[in-house]
Amino acid sequence: MNSRVLALNSIAPTSGDCVLYVMSRDQRVHDNHALLYAQAFAIEHKIPLVVVFNLFPRLGVRAREHFSFMLEGLKEVANELDTFNIPFVLSFGDMLAQIIELSTKLQPGLIVADFNPLRGVREVQKSLAKSLEVAVHVVDTHNIVPAWIISDKQEFAAHTMRRKLHKQLGSWLKEPETLKKHPFSYSSKLEAPDWQQAEALINSLDACGIQHGFTPGEKAAKNHASKFINDSLAHYSEQRNDPTSESQSSLSPYLHFGQISALRIVLDCMRATGHEPLLLHEPRMPRAAGNNPLHDGVDAFIEELVVRKELSDNFCLYSTSYDSLDGAPAWAQKTLTEHQDDPREHLYTQQQFESAATHDDVWNAAQYQLLKTGKIHGYMRMYWAKKILEWSQSADEAIKTAVYLNDHYSIDGGDPNGYVGILWSIAGLHDRPWFNRSVYGTVRYMSSSGLEKKFDTAVYIARWS
Ligand SMILES: Cc1cc2nc3c(=O)[nH]c(=O)nc-3n(C[C@H](O)[C@H](O)[C@H](O)COP(=O)(O)OP(=O)(O)OC[C@H]3O[C@@H](n4cnc5c(N)ncnc54)[C@H](O)[C@@H]3O)c2cc1C
CATH class of the missing domain: 1.25.40.80 (Serine Threonine Protein Phosphatase 5, Tetratricopeptide repeat)
Structure with a gap:
């Protein structure tokens, strides 16, 4: 088997009534190895190919603006797939239940899914592979070299x-190969995507107020x-x-x-x-x-x-603990625990951080950049997270605050890069011990005077505050 592909169960793919590609993380038509793999199998077995995306906005974390951005991208995916004679199904609600229902209706001989290392999607994919008598294959088309x-x-x-x-x-x-116009049409009627229902669902979510400016x-x-x-x-x-x-x-x-x-x-x-x-x-x-x-x-x-x-x-x-202190290296967990009770010069609640109400103008500017545009400059993201550690009661609390703010406001949030960036900054992940100091222990420290040596902080503050 192609080594971009991982079989999640031992069921052999068969020429059922179609191949079903469950699109999730890789929301594109071109340069998508999962779609190409699904199509190659469908063509070999002379069967149609159907793509499904399940919309299930998780309440409380990601915001309306993020789902709107995603939905507009999905509309383009659906239109583009149509020109390749590949129908696009939009389902709503619990992903596992929806895909099982669709699979019962479509009787695919193979289900293909794209790879995501985060817990929620992987659990659904595993449950799908267990629940159905259908081969379920995952394709890593996000990484250049497949993660496994x-x-x-x-x-x-x-x-x-x-x-x-x-x-x-x-x-x-x-x-990558190029997608072909699919030679085998799906003859039974499939419901057209209900974009209005999708928009209504997304509009019911809280907006975070960002104006990200990305088309x-x-x-x-x-x-x-x-x-x-x-x-x-x-x-x-x-x-x-x-x-x-x-x-x-x-x-x-x-x-x-x-x-x-x-x-x-x-x-x-x-x-x-x-x-x-x-x-x-x-x-x-x-x-x-x-x-x-x-x-x-x-x-x-x-x-x-x-x-x-x-x-x-x-x-x-x-590491299943990618968004908590448990995911940090042992040396960092130890040093942060040893310094847990160190006195903090400043202590802020999540709400104070959220509203950019700290004493530090440059930190507040970064938070304003996040609130306004949904994205902090990469270099400032490190400083932003490290100061949340310095001004929180504990490393655990700091990670929770940073994950919440990053996922709720960042247009690119809810991503492995974000969880790793936060653990790198707050809890020494992929780093080594540095000099011992208050609160941080031996986790690498950053200061505002250090920033001043790198760039004109006054310009940054004036721009965002
Ligand atoms: C506290 C913190 C939170 C972060 N949260 C996120 C997040 O939610 N989503 C996110 O995609 N990235 C996150 N990052 C990583 C990095 O800061 C962003 O990827 C980068 O700023 C995105 O802007 P860009 O596309 O202009 O980056 P560029 O510098 O142009 O980099 C190009 C691409 O490389 C990747 N990349 C760049 N830097 C990193 C990095 N340090 N780690 C992993 N991949 C990287 C990203 O995919 C990025 O789009 C975070 C970093 C930190 C320290």
């Missing part, structure tokens, strides 16, 4: 992941990536850590909702610059700039888009 291939265990740090990626990435950087959908994602490659990649290496510049790609919302694949972005970067990433040649990523800013840009960007991003999926795949 790159490593069979939780990686220790970025350098161990980088070494593994260095060995394997080359053989996975392949242009949703696969086409917009491709345009956004091209613009970044053409206009900003050459400045990325030098300026990405400056929160007053616009040098980051801002691709995370599109990547989070799977409206573009990391593979496509890397292939386009390589094509546009003619540069083979150093990661393919050099196990230790040189951080010093060379004399070609565009090539340095590709290397620095791939460090984030490939090494850091795939490390996040690795952690969430192998």
